[in-house]
Amino acid sequence: MGIVLSTLPTEGEFVNWTTPKDFLKDQSVVKYMPLGILSLASNIKDKIKILDPPTESWTIEETIIRIESEKPDILGLSAITRRAYSLKQILRKIDVPYVVVGGPHTTNYADLILEQGADAVFIGQLADNEFSKIWKKPSGKIYCNTKINDINMPNRELLNFQDYFYDGKVLFKAEKRMPMFSSIGCSNRCTFCNVQSKRVQYKDPKIIVDEMEHLHKLGSRSVHILDDNFNINSSHLSSVLTEMENRKLQIEWSGRGQVRMNYNLVKRMKDTGFKRIHVGIEALDNDILKYFNKPQKVEHIEKFCEVMNENDIDVLGYFIIGSPVETEIYRRELPQKIRNLGIKFPWFNILFPEPNTEYYKSLLRDGYYKKDYWGEFMKNPTPNFEIPYPYGKEAKKDVIKYVNKLIGEFKE
Ligand code: SF4
Numbered sequence: 501m502g503i504v505l506s507t508l509p510t511e512g513e514f515v516n517w518t519t520p521k522d523f524l525k526d527q528s529v530v531k532y533m534p535l536g537i538l539s540l541a542s543n544i545k546d547k548i549k550i551l552d553p554p555t556e557s558w559t560i561e562e563t564i565i566r567i568e569s570e571k572p573d574i575l576g577l578s579a580i581t582r583r584a585y586s587l588k589q590i591l592r593k594i595d596v597p598y599v600v601v602g603g604p605h606t607t608n609y610a611d612l613i614l615e616q617g618a619d620a621v622f623i624g625q626l627a628d629n630e631f632s633k634i635w636k637k638p639s640g641k642i643y644c645n646t647k648i649n650d651i652n653m654p655n656r657e658l659l660n661f662q663d664y665f666y667d668g669k670v671l672f673k674a675e676k677r678m679p680m681f682s683s684i685g686c687s688n689r690c691t692f693c694n695v696q697s698k699r700v701q702y703k704d705p706k707i708i709v710d711e712m713e714h715l716h717k718l719g720s721r722s723v724h725i726l727d728d729n730f731n732i733n734s735s736h737l738s739s740v741l742t743e744m745e746n747r748k749l750q751i752e753w754s755g756r757g758q759v760r761m762n763y764n765l766v767k768r769m770k771d772t773g774f775k776r777i778h779v780g781i782e783a784l785d786n787d788i789l790k791y792f793n794k795p796q797k798v799e800h801i802e803k804f805c806e807v808m809n810e811n812d813i814d815v816l817g818y819f820i821i822g823s824p825v826e827t828e829i830y831r832r833e834l835p836q837k838i839r840n841l842g843i844k845f846p847w848f849n850i851l852f853p854e855p856n857t858e859y860y861k862s863l864l865r866d867g868y869y870k871k872d873y874w875g876e877f878m879k880n881p882t883p884n885f886e887i888p889y890p891y892g893k894e895a896k897k898d899v900i901k902y903v904n905k906l907i908g909e910f911k912e
Pocket residue numbers: 686687688689690693694695728729758780
C-alpha cells in the first residue's frame with residue numbers, strides 16, 4: 501500500500517502581521533522539518549513518501565500534481581490553521597481514494613474538515629499509534645491518545661535533511677542547527693498563545709539524549725530543543741542533564757523555554773554545551789505582563805537575565821508590542837531597558853489575535869470586533885485573508901513603524 505504524507509503549501513495562507521516584513525525576508529531562509537509526519541512515518545511499515553510543499557515553494561496546483569503522481573492509496577495531510585485555504589482547495593480537487601487530515605487545525609475544526617471532503621480526521625497532538633493502523637481506513641473523527649514515549653524518533657532521512665540545516669542567517673550563528681522535541685505542551689495560559697496542549701508530556705531523558713546524539717551523527721553541530729516550553733519542569737530538565745553528564749555528551753545545544761526556572765540548573769546546562777535560550781519575555785512592564793497573563797514579573801526577568809549573563813548563555817528574548825495597555829513612556833524606555841538587561845538577541849513581534857486564543861475572544865467580548873472573523877473564515881477560507889487590526893488603521897501603522905524602528909536599532 502502506498503502512503504503519501506504531506507504538509508500544506510503556503511499559497512493563500514492567512515496574513516499574520518506578527519513579524520514585520522523586514523524580518524520575514526530573512527526568516528524565509530529558515531526551513532522547519534515536518535517532524536510530526538516524519539515521526540508518523542517511522543511508525544509504519546508501508547511504502548511511504550514525505551512531501552513538504554513549503555520547503556519546495558510549491559503552489560496548491562503543484563502540490564496536487566506532485567501528490568497524484570505518486571498514485572498513493574492513502575494521503576495524510578498535516579494541517580495548521582493558517583493554511584485552511586490550501587487545505588480546502590486540496591481536499592476539493594485531489595484524486596486519491598482515501599484522505600486523512602491531522603495536525604493542530606483538527607482540534608477545533610474537525611467537522612468542517614470532514615465536510616470539506618476528508619475521509620477521516622485525527623484529533624490530538626500525537627497520533628502515532630492510531631496512524632499505525634491506517635490500513636484499516638477508519639472514517640470520521642478519530643481521537644488520538646498516543647503517549648510521547650511510544651513514538652519513534654522522526655526519520656529525518658526520509659527527506660533531504662541537509663536542505664533543512666540552518667547555519668544562522670537571522671540574528672545568531674548556529675552551525676547546521678537541527679530542531680527536536682523533548683516535550684510537548686505548556687501548562688501556562690498566556691492570552692495570546694495558541695499552544696493547544698495544557699497537559700505537558702515529557703520524553704524519557706534516555707530517548708532525548710539518543711536523539712541529540714543521532715542529530716550529531718547526521719552532521720548537526722547545534723541541536724535546538726523546539727519545545728513549547730523546555731525548562732518548565734526542573735526535575736525533567738535535571739534528568740536530561742544527568743543523562744548528558746553520564747554519557748559525557750558535549751554538544752552545542754539551545755532551547756525554547758520560559759524565564760521562571762530553577763537557576764541551579766543553569767551552570768550544568770552551560771557545562772554540557774548549552775549556548776542560547778529562547779524565551780518569551782514579552783514585556784518589561786508588570787501591567788503588560790499581567791494583561792498577557794504571563795506567569796512572570798519584571799523582577800523575574802531581571803534575575804533570569806543576570807543568571808544567563810553570568811553563565812555566558814545568550815538570551816534570545818521575544819517581545820510583544822502593541823497591547824492596549826502599552827504607554828508612550830514604555831515605548832520610549834524599552835530599548836534602554838533591553839540593553840541594561842544584556843539581552844543579546846531581542847526579537848520583536850506585534851500582538852496578533854490568533855484564532856481560538858483568549859486574546860481573540862477578549863476582542864470579541866469587549867466589542868473591538870463586531871463579528872467572529874475567524875469563525876466566518878474557517879467556514880469559507882478565502883486566500884490571503886487578513887483580519888482587521890483591532891485598534892484601527894492608524895494604530896496599526898504606528899505599531900509597525902515602532903517595531904521596525906526597534907528592529908533597526910538592534911540590528912548588528
Ligand atoms: S509560556 Fe509560552 S508556550 Fe506557554 S502558554 Fe505562555 S506563550 Fe504559550
